[in-house]
Amino acid sequence: MISPKYFICLLLTIFLFGIPGSEASSDSYQQIRADYQSLVKSSQQQRQRTNWEKIIKRLDRFARQNPNYAKSENIYFLKAKTWHGLAYASGATADARKARDAYLLVADRYPASSLADDSLFRSADLSEELLSDFPAAYDAYRRVVEDYPTGDMFNRAKKRLAGLPVPKDAYLISRVHGENSRIDQLRFWSGPDKTRVVLDLDNKVKYKANLLKGKNPRLYIDLWQAESGSSVSPTISVNDGLLRQIRTSRYDKERMRVVLDLFQLQDFKVFALDNPFRIVVDVIGKRLQMAKKSQPELRALPQQSDQSIAGILERHPSVNQAPLHVPQQQEDEGIKLIVVDAGHGGKDPGAVGPNRTREKDVTLKMAKYLAEQLRKELKCEVRLTRSDDRYLKLRDRTSYANKVDADLFISLHANANKNRKAYGLETYFLNLAKNNQAAEVAARENGTTLEEVSHLEAILFDLMANAKINESSRLATEVQQAMVKGLKPHYSDIKDLGVRQGPFHVLLGATMPSVLVETAFISNHREEKRLNSSTYQKRVASAIVRGVKNYAATLEQVAKR
Template identity: 50%
Template sequence: MLGLVFPGAVLADQAETDYQKARGSYSSLQDSARKKLYRENWVQVIDGFLAVARSHPGHRRAPDALYLAGKACQGLYEISRSRGDALRAVETYDRVADEYPRDSLADDALLLAGELLESALQDPVQAYLRYQRAAEQFSGGDMASLAKKNRERLAGHAPARPASPPPAAPAPAKAKAQPGSAGQVSLNGLRFWSNPGYTRVVVEMSGSADYTANFLPGDPKNGTPPRIYVDLQGVASSSAIQDMTSVDDGLLRQIRAGRPDQGTVRIVLDLFSISDYKVFPLADPYRLVIDVAGERGTTLSAKEPELRSLPPGAGDGIAGILDKAPDSKPPKVAIPSTEGGHQQLRRIVVDAGHGGKDPGAVGPSGVLEKDVTLAMARSLARKLESEFGCEVILTRNRDVFLPLEERTAIANKVGADLFISIHANAARNRDAYGVETYYLNFSKNDKAAAVAARENGTSLKEVGDLELILFDLMANAKINESSRLAAEIQKSLVDRLSRHYSHVRDLGVRQGPFYVLLGATMPSVLVETAFISNHREESRLTDSKYHENTSDAIVTGVRNYATALKMIASQ
């Protein structure tokens, strides 16, 4: 009855409830260093705030929600280093000023938009326009003084005829081929994951390109840092890659891009130190991966991982979200070693294969590999944490797409001791069934190559091409340890599943060139838990009991491996 008499009051209460719920999720994210590692957690918070603004545009909480959505987009950018995330933050801040010009947050939002455009997006003209608008349109606001100083500092970038209101931030654009270069490869973006002991840089391209990689030692007398540079031939320059991206994390100073001549784009990594580096291409889509290892003494084995992508910004708690490692270390469990010793097993990364726009294999009844791998990965993570008391990080915790090279980069960045990727097998022969476990190496037979091609999303020819570059990448791939881990997991899987199910076939331990394992600095395996293409095993893959049994078996395999190698620490 009250709702019928006072509908506005009910809607207002709902708006407040929705806002406080979104704000609670935001606070929870801010309080958890671990949650901040996952894009989906940021996206959920952003979507929550935007839903408040969309559903209750006239409520007093609408501008607050938009402003915090912009802050969350900016926080995500500080982790992802994705240009698109920074642009979305600018766009959301602009909305605050455009849609709620009388709100006290309007000038704050314009100032933050200007700072992002200036520092992150390297667009001083658009930054100037935001500062100008904040100084003139909101001259009585608390940000007017700072906006005026920033405008004066960028006065040299003022447009001859400034637009009013200033134009929206430019959308991410793919590089256009230069005149006369029809079909030329373009740069589509650049991503990186970095800490004092490890850096992975991924250069995204529209097609394959010839490249050369070179290393130049530093010259302390001249103050020149060591650097790696990669020249890409026949590639068009693009606004998708900034001229300079500052990192300054202890290993990588900055990433620069330039054009030494008309037909070449050069990517330069300025470093503090280096012990080794590798450069290799991946296909579908085309990208070039640059892996850099720091000198001894700065590696993650010697210190806690720095969970940050950039130095914190002054006066902004969001910008420094990854400045600190987790407040407390995960507890350790003392487990006797059969060889009379104890060592540490502190952090494991569990990877749920496929996800988002990549469904993986599809079963005869329509079951998707990406769904069953996520369910099993969650189960495995819980059991590993319970069994060993270590920290377990999921590369994805919901249905989102994650590039294969990003999964291993996550494990390298957090200093994982083990990397376990969960998959479901598939074959054209619907009668094929069984369990097998892989580690990174050259494929010894056509079946292993076929599995690698399917999991990589490539052709058999591209698998062959990948094996050619593996010769230069295998030295640090932990082959022996990965082989032992795969053997223990495979044995445990067959033993346990055979006790609970009929028709369990041991397909053994195999090796192959898997993108998802490439560049891992810790023992890493890929587990094919069953054939989703087989009716009987597809049914099992949807059963939570099968998930539990599979997880228990993997945990046993990890325990046997860790005990044998004295990896589990005493308290």
């Protein structure tokens, strides 16, 4: 039996100190920061690892308890500084890597913050001084110079950058995010005189290709800080007369190895493309007679639904032509399911307006209004790619639309331009760049270079996955016209920027008519104010619904002919 004296002492202990092991909900950020400052001033306290780890745990706890904290980047920046201090105190490489990862997390999650360039510089300093990882240091300093030319770290980063050797394939140096990059998919295409293999990854990686000659030649590619996704088979049989099979396995703790077992080889090329990041391998040579198919064959691996590229081509083979061709679907059963995509989200805020309006917030609200009105007006099912503030990769958005067998895909965005006076509405659909001007538009919209756009052959089978380019063009036209017509009676200075086309990555891979709608320029003061208005958001949604209804009407007319 517990004595009264013991019970009273226990109550006093809980009252004064709280329950042992419980989270201290009253712990404020200011108090944690003050304790951190006290720690860095005491050389004696710095020698004890637990003092650093306590600060880190308290910051993690505060972040969990305050997910909407106004200055959340300060939490993670202080956490990175704490790991940084521990790394110097312990001299442990693992602590230095954690500090570097923490700084890069701040830079990647809060690119518009004044702490972003400081975080990049500090990560570079760690890479250079403690980790002797000069390529990673070069990459981080380069990001400061290129992305933050007006920041307070620019001059220091520029000076440090000049003192480092330029690494080979500098633009391919992996950015450390605390976890491995992932191989999402392996694909191949068998042409008349070469086989092309593409490795789709969720992030950039450092890689190196090597050739083993002999009776049974092998070409292998090592990828640092990478892992194989669950959908990638360890062995993929090809047997097209050039390439026997593709094998994927872990080589050591740092590297994944992709091996191409060859019949024979005359030459090979390996290069990378961005947005989304992928490594392209061309195996060049004369095929052995054992090859079963003489027509070019396009395959996506692993095999997916009937709407996969391979499925489309098998159902509609080209008879007399070598060039790839994906015919339009002959029958249309109407619009039953629409996927609405709210652009950006989570760690990707999208464009940010002069008054700090974030594109991701505007597009989410507008997407919900659009979904509601589409259900009401078209009596169809509507699904959102995201219904809250979460990050989605570009390819996952159209992959979801494909998975649910959507009839339409509509991606909502807010435009931006360095020229604050730029304004207006425009709608995009996916297509090849027809001329130099169109290529320039695609390069600018994708954030890539003209040279990368010129590698369109490398993503040809991505583009051909969209068997509805003509319908996408028609849908884009109806939506654009409806927006201009619907908004002009209510607002002055509604500018029709028209319908545009090009290889825009957010639309890649969709197997249904798909469009990207730029609802206004968030960089323009007047239009930023409109984007923040629920009335404007609802009117844009209503106009898009009218455009979709007009498009549906044209489908019915075509079906009756």
